[in-house]
Amino acid sequence: MSAPTLEVRGLAYAYPDGHQALFGVDLHVHPGERVALLGPNGAGKTTLVLHLNGILAPGRGTVTVSGLPVVRANHKEVRRRVGVVFQDPDDQLFLGTVRQDVAFGPANMGMRGEALERRVMESLDKVGMADFADRPPHHLSFGQRRRVAVATVLAMDPEILVLDEPSSNLDPASRRELADILRSLDVTVLMVTHDLPYALELCPRSVVLSDGVVVADGRTFDVLTDDALMRAHRLELPWGFDPRAIGNLPA
Amino acid sequence: MGAGHKHRLHYHGHSPVHRTPAHVKLLALVAFMLVVVATPAGWWTFHGVQAVLLLGVVAASRVPPLYLAKRMVVEVPFVVFALLVPFVATGPRTDVLGLSLSEPGLVAAGALLAKGTLGVLASLTLAATTEAPDLLRGLQRLRMPDLLVQIMGFMIRYLDVVTGELGRMTTAMRARGCEPRSPRHWPVLARAMGSLFIRSYERGERVHLAMLSRGYDGSLPS
Numbered sequence: 454m455s456a457p458t459l460e461v462r463g464l465a466y467a468y469p470d471g472h473q474a475l476f477g478v479d480l481h482v483h484p485g486e487r488v489a490l491l492g493p494n495g496a497g498k499t500t501l502v503l504h505l506n507g508i509l510a511p512g513r514g515t516v517t518v519s520g521l522p523v524v525r526a527n528h529k530e531v532r533r534r535v536g537v538v539f540q541d542p543d544d545q546l547f548l549g550t551v552r553q554d555v556a557f558g559p560a561n562m563g564m565r566g567e568a569l570e571r572r573v574m575e576s577l578d579k580v581g582m583a584d585f586a587d588r589p590p591h592h593l594s595f596g597q598r599r600r601v602a603v604a605t606v607l608a609m610d611p612e613i614l615v616l617d618e619p620s621s622n623l624d625p626a627s628r629r630e631l632a633d634i635l636r637s638l639d640v641t642v643l644m645v646t647h648d649l650p651y652a653l654e655l656c657p658r659s660v661v662l663s664d665g666v667v668v669a670d671g672r673t674f675d676v677l678t679d680d681a682l683m684r685a686h687r688l689e690l691p692w693g694f695d696p697r698a699i700g701n702l703p704a
Numbered sequence: 705m706g707a708g709h710k711h712r713l714h715y716h717g718h719s720p721v722h723r724t725p726a727h728v729k730l731l732a733l734v735a736f737m738l739v740v741v742a743t744p745a746g747w748w749t750f751h752g753v754q755a756v757l758l759l760g761v762v763a764a765s766r767v768p769p770l771y772l773a774k775r776m777v778v779e780v781p782f783v784v785f786a787l788l789v790p791f792v793a794t795g796p797r798t799d800v801l802g803l804s805l806s807e808p809g810l811v812a813a814g815a816l817l818a819k820g821t822l823g824v825l826a827s828l829t830l831a832a833t834t835e836a837p838d839l840l841r842g843l844q845r846l847r848m849p850d851l852l853v854q855i856m857g858f859m860i861r862y863l864d865v866v867t868g869e870l871g872r873m874t875t876a877m878r879a880r881g882c883e884p885r886s887p888r889h890w891p892v893l894a895r896a897m898g899s900l901f902i903r904s905y906e907r908g909e910r911v912h913l914a915m916l917s918r919g920y921d922g923s924l925p926s
Contacts, residue, residue, distance in 0.1 A: 506917050529919055537917045543865050544910040547858060548924070549837040561919035591864050609918060 456520060457481040458613050458641045459505065459535075464514035465665075466500060474500040476665040477514065482613065487635075487642040489652035489673060492662035493687035498645045501662065502615055505643075506535040519612055533562055536611030540618045542598035546590035551582065551601050554590060558609040576608040577601075580634050596627025600634065613641040620648045649677055649690050653699070661686055713775065713831035721765035721833045726842025733830050740822045745815035754822055762825070767832045775828050782820045789813040836860045854924055858911075866904055873900065 459482040467473040474497040482488050492498050503509040504516050507523045516523040518534045539545050548554040555573045564572060577583040580600040590598055599619070606614060619635070620628045632655055635642060646652055652659055652673055659676045661669040663686040669676050676682065677696045683689065690696070721729075736758070743750050762772065793809025800810075834842070840860075844853050873896050874884045884893045912920075 503913070508913055508916060529921075532917055532919050535917075537914075539910065539914050539917075541910070543862075544907060545914045547861050547911050547915070549840075549857065549861065557915075557920075557924070558918035561921060591861065605918065 455484055457517075458484050458486075458519055459643065460515075460517040461501070461504070462515050462517075464501070464504060464511050464516065466504065466509060466512045468500075474665055475504075478662070478665070478667055480660060480667060480670075482641060482643055484612075484641055486658060487644065487656045489656035489659040490643060490645045490662060491647075491649065491652060491659055491676070491688060494647075496662045496686075497665045498662055499617060502537060502617055502645060505613075505615055506532050506537055529562075533558075533609050534612045535615060536606030536609055536613070537615045538599075538602050538606050538617065538619065540621060542595070542602040543591070545602040545605060546598060549589055550587050551577070551590055551593070551604075552586040554601065555586075555605050555608045558605055562609060572608050572610075576604040579607055579638065580604045581630070594627075596623050596630065599623065599627070599631060603631075603634065607638070607640075611640065613643060614638070616642065616644045616646075618646055618648075619644060620646065620651045649688065650694055653677055653696055661688070663687075713828065714835055715767045715771055715832040717766055717833070719764060719766045719833070721761060721829070724833075725845075726834050726838040727845040728842075729830055729834055730839070730842050730846060733826055736826055737823055740819055740826075743815075743819070745811050748814075748818075751818045751822070755818075758822060758826055758829070762829055765829060765833050767829065772825065772828050772832065776821075776824055779820055779824045783817065786813040786816045786820070789816070850923060857924075862904075862907070865907075866900070869903060870896075870900055 459480070461478055461480040464475055464478040465473070466475040478497075478501060480490075480501075490498055490501070500509065504511055504523070505518070507516075507525070507528045510525075518531050521527050521530060521534070523531050546554050548557060552573055555576055556569055559569055559572050574583055574586070577586055580603050582597060582600050582604060585593060585597065585601070590601060593601065603614075603616075603619075616635075619631060623631065628651070632651065635644075635655055642656070644652065644656055656673055659669070659671065659673040660667055661676060661682070668686060669679070669682055674696055677688075677690065736754070740751075740754055743754070762769065790805040790809035790813050791803075793806035793812065795806050795808040797804045798807050798810070799805075830839075837857075837860075840853055840857050843856070844850070877884055877889075877892065877896065882889045882892055884896075
């Protein structure tokens with residue numbers, strides 16, 4: 454197998470108040486994979502995400518992005534390689550116009566002028582928001598803001614896209630549009646979600662995090678149809694949803 | 705979100721006043737205000753000249769007078785204060801409509817009203833003819849420290865988010881039988897404000913994390 458885009462080894466972390474969130478997490482994601490990170494509330498999913506680009510520093514263990522260890526000296530390059538899309542687009546979009554916001558990341562990486570402009574428009578094109586470049590983000594609908602948030606990260610040309618609850622608060626049409634966009638991107642994806650049908654639709658592989666450890670790692674279909682595992686870790690499918698009844702699953 | 709989809713102070717237009725660069729307008733406003741504030745009480749003609757000048761700019765901006773007039777309600781507390789002055793001030797008194805009023809008080813109140821009204825109208829005209837991002841760029845061109853410009857930018861960006869949040873909180877309070885306007889429920893309102901502060905503070909932290917994640921190193925790209 455190829456060298457992993459993301460490799461997490463024995464990651465443990467306790468918050469300054471003493472609450473331990475992660476107890477030795479092992480996770481690897483290979484180039485081109487789309488992986489869902491599942492788990493109940495409070496399982497440590499967000500804490501794990503914040504380690505992937507060096508916002509939190511591990512208490513023990515290591516995180517490596519395409520061979521580059523996530524340590525302070527590498528933060529700049531790591532943050533270019535790992536694009537994190539946060540759950541609330543209002544946290545991510547903070548500048549006056551969509552264009553400025555999408556340009557923020559690449560400009561911090563030293564990009565200027567025409568190249569920057571081209572990168573901004575390419576990224577907006579990928580999420581179907583090019584016509585909104587000069588609008589203030591807070592005038593957009595929630596679904597549009599989520600898509601712009603994805604574009605702000607795509608503009609940094611990341612090796613792996615990390616999405617925190619990408620489908621939360623979206624109406625079904627926006628949810629499907631985002632799925633289409635994510636499928637059309639040629640990028641490795643790690644998707645943190647409670648939305649199990651969404652994981653099944655988009656991610657061939659799933660990792661289950663529960664109480665700060667990885668308790669399952671396998672085909673999404675196998676995970677979602679393992680009733681004992683699902684019950685043990687507070688994972689529940691929406692009423693009436695049966696993965697076995699779905700014919701065309703992603704490979 | 706719940707808040708309106710345009711800035712409540714800006715009036716879209718293409719007049720010469722709209723087209724004037726923001727930093728020129730800012731300097732003009734500051735200069736005008738310094739002159740207005742420095743005018744001694746009682747120089748009514750001079751205030752008149754200032755008012756004519758200002759009204760000329762308003763007319764040139766083609767912002768409807770009613771639009772500005774409605775927004776001038778922010779001045780009301782000052783007007784109330786000014787109206788009280790002649791009653792409480794000392795000095796020789798004079799009778800107006802059967803009320804005994806202080807003469808120096810009347811002059812002071814008149815000056816306060818004139819200066820306040822001119823100031824509010826001038827500021828509203830600037831706000832009506834200049835979009836917030838242009839205003840920030842104007843301040844930048846005037847060499848306002850970058851950090852202050854950034855802070856003001858965030859304030860503008862998140863004003864709607866925070867007022868929207870406050871609106872939803874008060875709606876939720878009303879839904880459970882609390883009337884935020886009634887003094888009896890002010891303690892609850894105070895606690896709501898406290899939690900709004902905490903929420904905004906935490907949002908600030910999340911925004912900062914999101915910025916760091918995209919390589920923020922202390923300065924915004926221009």
